[in-house]
Amino acid sequence: MDGKLYKTMEFWMNIFLLNILWLLMCIPIVTIFPATTAMFAVLREWKTQRDIRVFSAYVRFLKENFKQSFLIGVVWLIFTGLLLGDLIITNQLNSNLKYILFSFFFLLTILYLFVFITIFPVMAHYQVSWKGAIKNAFLLSIAKLHYTILSLIIMASAVLLCFYFPGATLLSFSTSAFLINALVSRGFQQGNEAQTDEQTTGMSLKKIHTSAVRS
Numbered sequence: 001m002d003g004k005l006y007k008t009m010e011f012w013m014n015i016f017l018l019n020i021l022w023l024l025m026c027i028p029i030v031t032i033f034p035a036t037t038a039m040f041a042v043l044r045e046w047k048t049q050r051d052i053r054v055f056s057a058y059v060r061f062l063k064e065n066f067k068q069s070f071l072i073g074v075v076w077l078i079f080t081g082l083l084l085g086d087l088i089i090t091n092q093l094n095s096n097l098k099y100i101l102f103s104f105f106f107l108l109t110i111l112y113l114f115v116f117i118t119i120f121p122v123m124a125h126y127q128v129s130w131k132g133a134i135k136n137a138f139l140l141s142i143a144k145l146h147y148t149i150l151s152l153i154i155m156a157s158a159v160l161l162c163f164y165f166p167g168a169t170l171l172s173f174s175t176s177a178f179l180i181n182a183l184v185s186r187g188f189q190q191g192n193e194a195q196t197d198e199q200t201t202g203m204s205l206k207k208i209h210t211s212a213v214r215s
Contacts, residue, residue, distance in 0.1 A: 019174035033073030144187035
């Protein structure tokens with residue numbers, strides 16, 4: 001079999017397997033954050049080593065990051081509930097204050113999305129506390145705004161694709177995560193070229209596992 005064709009088929013098989021693993025782990029809903037962090041961690045190791053066992057790597061990263069990512073997921077759900085509640089209450093107001101509050105919550109929603117799209121690569125790439133993960137996801141999303149906006153477009157496109165073509169669910173999430181990880185990783189590399197992580201963000205890169213075999 002032609003080498004390029006084999007590599008292409010292998011790539012899409014790994015993408016498919018990673019997508020299925022992610023979907024299965026998201027079924028309990030409360031595990032969405034750990035499942036997504038593990039997916040980005042696999043993509044990080046995959047990018048570095050090019051030759052990994054997707055299933056075992058995913059399970060390993062799920063265990064390693066479960067506690068921290070689950071805690072952040074709980075915080076995120078609480079914040080989401082509060083934000084939605086504030087928007088509903090604001091919509092019921094009849095004074096001019098309504099428009100001021102809507103502008104404020106609109107800006108807060110934008111920042112919310114910025115952090116949401118960046119926090120998973122941050123947790124996958126860096127050894128940092130859950131508070132540090134949120135803080136640095138915010139800082140990195142603002143510092144590399146063009147990558148953040150492109151990542152949001154990719155995520156929105158994946159959601160729309162799944163809405164109109166449900167079969168795309170089998171590939172779209174891991175594919176979009178692959179593209180987002182590539183963009184955010186480039187932002188990390190550019191930041192590291194200018195200054196070290198410890199000096200600027202209090203983060204240290206996670207070690208890449210050296211043992212890896214083809215899936």
